[in-house]
Amino acid sequence: MDFEFSTEYEDFRKELRSFAENDMPEGFDPDEADKDEIQGIRQKIAKKGWLTLPWPEEYGGMGAPHLKQMVFNEETAYRRIPANDNAISMLGPILMLEGTDEQKQKFLPPIAKAEVRWAQGYSEPQSGSDLASLQTRAVEDGDDFVINGTKIWTSGAHEADWLFMLARTDPDAPKHRGISFLLVDMKAPGVEVRPIIDMAGRHNFNQLFFDNVRVPKQNLVGEYNRGWYVGARLLDFERSGVNRSASARRTLEEITDFAKNNTLNGKAMSSISRVKNNLANMAIEVEVSRMISYRIGYLQSKGEVFNKEASMGKMFGTEMVQRIYSAGMDMLGLYGTLQQGSKYAPLNGRIQKGYLASYSATIAAGTSEIQRNVVATRGLGLPRA
Ligand SMILES: Cc1cc2nc3c(=O)[nH]c(=O)nc-3n(C[C@H](O)[C@H](O)[C@H](O)COP(=O)(O)OP(=O)(O)OC[C@H]3O[C@@H](n4cnc5c(N)ncnc54)[C@H](O)[C@@H]3O)c2cc1C
Structure with missing residues (x-):
């Protein structure tokens, strides 16, 4: 067991950090960007060959190990760089497994170049x-x-x-x-x-x-x-992903900073037990979510099935994100409900926006109840109802 990434991956993280600092538009905010701006950024990333790292070169990839893609997904989600989409993370892998040569040649290269939306x-x-x-x-x-x-x-x-x-x-x-x-x-x-x-x-x-x-x-x-089996396999790709824990870690850092720099009823927020407990719980959950995602990345790199793990990761990750935004709203009080753009909105209204969006995340790609059913039946071998 090795809990460290190799030097190659750590160097790649540095390269991505440098891209975020030097090559992204000044003050870029994915929540406010329009689709063309986002597409422009994705095309810039595509030119570096990073969008579809593990894909074969003939389809626009670099033939890199799956773990490198995971590192890429983690860094870009943390830095709020809009890189991934459903074609890269879901359809592409399925076409690679199930598509004809003609389908791969026709559909994969435009995805790798960020020229199409699916x-x-x-x-x-x-x-x-x-x-x-x-x-x-x-x-x-x-x-x-x-x-x-x-x-x-x-x-x-x-x-x-x-x-x-x-x-x-x-x-x-x-x-x-x-x-x-x-x-x-x-x-x-x-x-x-x-x-x-x-x-x-x-x-x-x-x-x-x-x-x-x-x-x-x-x-x-x-x-x-037999499309059901193709479609269900695609769901495993949709449900997995290190992006949730990475963006949750960023949000947690921001609300922790807020607690360090603000007061509540005349007391430093960071000294209030309830705030500290909430933040500590969130720090633990972010790590758990990250470890589930790393395990999925590992299984994927071995070419193994990651069905129940994808459901665990999706359910835990999306519920964790809800709890983080809830904790954030709890700390910010009524100011937290103000929308992006208001001069009184803490953290530029990001917590309020994330809080609203986090509710649909436990429904998308199969509800939390359905993920629990998958873990119970395929993970624990319990009978279907
Ligand atoms: C943000 C977002 C994006 C989405 N994007 C897409 C998209 O791009 N394409 C697409 O095709 N769909 C998309 N969806 C739809 C999504 O896949 C469905 O909403 C989801 O599968 C649930 O289906 P439903 O809404 O019909 O709820 P229902 O199936 O009607 O479920 C209602 C409630 O009953 C519960 N329930 C149902 N069956 C069971 C069971 N067997 N055991 C326990 N509880 C159960 C559910 O958990 C839920 O709480 C998206 C949804 C969201 C929220």
């Missing part, structure tokens, strides 16, 4: 946790599938060029066995995107409608009617 079309109005009950239909017609139905909560679909989605291709088969995984051009005739505004007032969610949308059969990933 969205994920899984959930439907009646199918969330019980995703395998999904009803959007894809029917074979000559060289195409024809899609009809609707998807909901599709993050970023209004800015996406492509969609990876699950559709029902055999309505008579048992529900897990009649689903296929398809890649859909968002500009295809018949795709309609309608915005959904969340409780923080942001437009990230959308509902999609498919009206006889034609998708070439070359865009089927994996076997026909």
Whole structure:
């Protein structure tokens, strides 16, 4: 067992730190940046070959070890550099495992160059946790599938060029066995995107409608009617990630600094037991979350399955983030509720914003209850209900 990273990785961390200090736009704030500014930064990172480090060179990667990617993800999340996206962390790895050579050649290089945006079309109005009950239909017609139905909560679909989605291709088969995984051009005739505004007032969610949308059969990933297994494997990539513990560590440092430099009822905040206890609990949780993520990185680097670990990491990490923001709001009092931009908002309203956003994180990519079900059944061998 070795709890240290090699010199190569530590040097890489230094290189990333230097990038954050010297190559990022002055005063950059990912919460306030628009999509083009973010895309510009990602393209700059892509030119250095860092976006898709472990991918083979022919697809735009550097053939680096998986752990190097984990170091990259950790440093960029801590430094609030918007590098990762669902195509890099979810679709790319799945195409590498399940895609045809033609699909890899067509879809991977533009992802590695940060030239395209993807969205994920899984959930439907009646199918969330019980995703395998999904009803959007894809029917074979000559060289195409024809899609009809609707998807909901599709993050970023209004800015996406492509969609990876699950559709029902055999309505008579048992529900897990009649689903296929398809890649859909968002500009295809018949795709309609309608915005959904969340409780923080942001437009990230959308509902999609498919009206006889034609998708070439070359865009089927994996076997026909076996898309459930492709889609479920992708969820393991979606649920894992060291980014949660890294950004939580940054937030914890900021609220700890705040406690050191502010008073409450005339007393130094940092001397109040409740504040100290909260911060100490959070420090422990951040470390636990980081260790679960390192374990996933290790399993991934060995090519091993990390299914229950991904669920543990997702559940613990997102609930930990909620607790950190709650502790932050508790410390900041009513000022903590002020929005970004107000001169009275401590830490530029970041805690308030994170607090609101943290609630949806325990729902996205499968709720905490579903992650606990995975740990109980696949981790502990307990029976399904
Ligand atoms: C920020 C965010 C981004 C998202 N982005 C996307 C996206 O890009 N693409 C996409 O396809 N979807 C996306 N989703 C949707 C997300 O995957 C679903 O919201 C999630 O799977 C839960 O489904 P649901 O909302 O239908 O809740 P439901 O399934 O209706 O669940 C309601 C409640 O019942 C509980 N429950 C349900 N079944 C069980 C069970 N078997 N055991 C115990 N408890 C259970 C749930 O935990 C939950 O508390 C996103 C969601 C969020 C919050």
